[in-house]
Amino acid sequence: MDARQAQQRLPGCAFELADIRNWQASPPQEVIYVNASLQWLTDHPQLFPHLINQLAANGVLAVQMPDNLDQPSHRLMREVDGRPQWQLWAPCGLALPPRREKY
Structure with missing residues (x-):
């Protein structure tokens, strides 16, 4: 499913294509939900703090990685x-x- 199809199926959600390593949330996000994808990236010590910095105050980073x-x-x-x-x-x-x- 591409972003256009996702937007049609979920019109209340925003979708954007970006490199997660330098993505800048605008505005800061209440929730960042990542499911079964970060396990393919190798720079977790830099990536996780970067994602946390994209959250609004009291925002939540929810990550699921299969083991x-x-x-x-x-x-x-x-x-x-x-x-x-x-x-x-x-x-x-x-x-x-x-x-x-x-x-």
Whole structure:
């Protein structure tokens, strides 16, 4: 679903396309809800404070990240990522989220 389709389905919500690492909320947000996406990004120590700074006073940052790195799909992704022929497509390597214990 793209932003136009989302806006049609949820006319009371605002949608914008942005790089979350430098997105600036205007105005500051009451709630920022992120579901099953931040696990693909590697810069959590910088990202989370940035998102918190986009909140209004008493705003809430709600984040859900699956802890499924041991699932077959993720094991296969790591295996494929390690193969030389895929380095052209994923030169930075597969971004794996930090384990729960890090937080």
